[in-house]
Amino acid sequence: xxxxxxxxxxxxxxxxxxxxxxxxxxxxxxxxxxxxxxxxxxxxxxxxxxxxxxxxxxxxxxxxxxxxxxxxxxxxxxxxxxxxxxxxxxxxxxxxxxxxxxxxxxxxxxxxxxxxxxxxxxxxxxxxxxxxxxxxxxxxxxxxxxxxxxxxxxxxxxxxxxxxxxxxxxxxxxxxxxxxxxxxxxxxxxxxxxxxxxxxxxxxxxxxxxxxxxxxxxxxxxxxxxxxxxxxxxxxxxxxxxxxxxxxxxxxxxxxxxxxxxxxxxxxxxxxxxxxxxxxxxxxxxxxxxxxxxxxxxxxxxxxxxxxxxxxxxxxxxxxxxxxxxxxxxxxxxxxxxxxxxxxxxxxxxxxxxxxxxxxxxxxxxxxxxxx
Numbered sequence: 001x002x003x004x005x006x007x008x009x010x011x012x013x014x015x016x017x018x019x020x021x022x023x024x025x026x027x028x029x030x031x032x033x034x035x036x037x038x039x040x041x042x043x044x045x046x047x048x049x050x051x052x053x054x055x056x057x058x059x060x061x062x063x064x065x066x067x068x069x070x071x072x073x074x075x076x077x078x079x080x081x082x083x084x085x086x087x088x089x090x091x092x093x094x095x096x097x098x099x100x101x102x103x104x105x106x107x108x109x110x111x112x113x114x115x116x117x118x119x120x121x122x123x124x125x126x127x128x129x130x131x132x133x134x135x136x137x138x139x140x141x142x143x144x145x146x147x148x149x150x151x152x153x154x155x156x157x158x159x160x161x162x163x164x165x166x167x168x169x170x171x172x173x174x175x176x177x178x179x180x181x182x183x184x185x186x187x188x189x190x191x192x193x194x195x196x197x198x199x200x201x202x203x204x205x206x207x208x209x210x211x212x213x214x215x216x217x218x219x220x221x222x223x224x225x226x227x228x229x230x231x232x233x234x235x236x237x238x239x240x241x242x243x244x245x246x247x248x249x250x251x252x253x254x255x256x257x258x259x260x261x262x263x264x265x266x267x268x269x270x271x272x273x274x275x276x277x278x279x280x281x282x283x284x285x286x287x288x289x290x291x292x293x294x295x296x297x298x299x300x301x302x303x304x305x306x307x308x309x310x311x312x313x314x315x316x317x318x319x320x321x322x323x324x325x326x327x328x329x330x331x332x333x334x335x336x337x338x339x340x341x342x343x344x345x346x347x348x349x350x351x352x353x354x355x356x357x358x359x360x361x362x363x364x365x366x367x368x369x370x371x372x
Contacts, residue, residue, distance in 0.1 A: 060136025170197030
């Protein structure tokens with residue numbers, strides 16, 4: 001095993017440098033992952049452009065790889081050995097607090113970088129912290145005793161397994177948070193990787209009607225949404241979206257709205273509130289806006305709408321995502337549209353943000369791939 005590890009490090013807003021780090025010591029209850037794939041999502045685009053702190057960070061929180069070295073206690077606790085391919089969640093909880101005991105380690109203070117400057121979370125933690133390799137844009141990833149791991153089923157490639165995070169989010173937000181199930185009618189706003197993953201989750205759950213909205217720029221994604229199971233797609237720049245939704249639903253509206261837009265402002269939420277059925281619909285929002293001027297609280301109250309937030313995923317949702325990938329029921333490989341080597345990390349992140357590359361859905365960074 002090499003003495004040095006090559007990693008792409010965010011050193012300033014919109015700036016990446018390739019740096020070498022010493023191979024970390026692996027304790028008896030820890031391990032080292034040889035990273036095969038690190039997925040890139042819209043959150044990475046935002047964190048790259050506007051880092052929350054100035055420390056150097058190895059980004060990458062959607063990580064799949066093979067265990068290169070494992071301590072004996074780590075293997076005994078995890079049931080994993082060297083050579084196993086795994087998916088690693090980005091949360092690193094304490095496993096002592098109430099949230100962790102409830103299985104909701106995503107809410108643990110020990111992994112919440114927003115409130116805890118010493119938090120551990122893959123893709124967000126300073127490379128100056130012990131272990132150093134806290135992100136997947138690196139040849140290797142450090143796995144402490146409290147890393148949350150999932151064995152990748154046989155027959156699922158590393159690049160396909162790189163879709164677990166968006167797919168598990170789709171399962172969590174649609175099925176768990178919003179309660180989509182048999183005969184549900186659903187509006188999914190935004191046909192990116194999260195929105196398309198929710199199409200699959202809703203279809204699998206038995207939704208009777210799935211409508212997906214996007215823009216003219218999303219034409220290829222909207223076609224993919226249809227192939228994944230959407231019943232109708234709407235280009236909001238070409239049609240009156242609300243009128244079309246009412247036409248499709250016979251004036252009733254939908255049971256659930258899932259907002260997966262990015263940078264679209266207040267318009268998707270306002271459309272969602274109007275598109276929901278007369279009483280007791282549910283809207284799930286990602287909450288990108290710091291403020292919402294003139295929020296229609298009266299209308300939300302009168303329609304008895306439940307407004308819920310989309311916050312990450314659970315262990316069960318990740319397991320379900322892996323099962324879905326292994327099943328081959330949906331052509332999920334079509335979500336993985338582009339891949340880049342480590343040396344092109346900056347270009348890869350910008351591609352997800354809509355710069356320079358067309359028809360991007362999900363981008364994979366391949367730390368061991370040669371530069372073209």
